[in-house]
Amino acid sequence: MLEQNFCECLFFTATRLKKVAAKIAEDELKLLGMSPSYVYVLLGVKFKPGITQKELCEELHLKPSTITRLIDKLVMNGLVERRAEGKLSHIYLTKDGEEIQENIQKYRVKLHDRYKEILGKEEYDLLAKITNDSAKILESK
Template identity: 50%
Template structure:
């Protein structure tokens, strides 16, 4: 029994394990909150960025979402198939624009984002949620360098 407690303590003090545990929990909450949009949370955030900056480049989307360009290509392909965004090519570069349906989804995305914040804030506390987000963002920025 004591060995099990030691093993749990080791994992509880591991940033990798702890962040992944948090990621799984928040992902479940996000998927529930965004289910009503018909989009995954990441697809919804991608569309939100396009709605906020029509004509955004694919590389800028990748940078803002902290994802690889090939992953962004797949996200864009899916949003194009759903009729929410469109690509417009200029030379070798393509720029992403929302369709009318994509723009009309923005309010639903914001409501889902608000629901997600309220869901985890009800558990963690609003101030603690904002502080945790800031700490994780800062740590991520430092570790990316």
């Protein structure tokens, strides 16, 4: 009943969408044994070897404390390593981190296919574009 009063509110609908999309992502990625946040950190490190924690924060739109916690766990699990280069710490995939990239990609495609199955490809593509474009506009203000 309250939903009727809030459905035109961007904050309410975006939060609801985030929760629903996150639940689907967690379900699709659970066979990897890690949450979507870990998967996207590993992808960030794969796409930009030597990325700094600050850069990961900016790229993934996560707080520094969250990135530190995620990287600490990935280091403990032997999937990434930190290398000090001057004052900065750079993050690299380990051999084990490289080896799971094929599975990560497979489950990432499976996740996107699941969203497309539920929403339809055109709706999925449109929603992703509008959401991304809107976020960029809101961030610039």
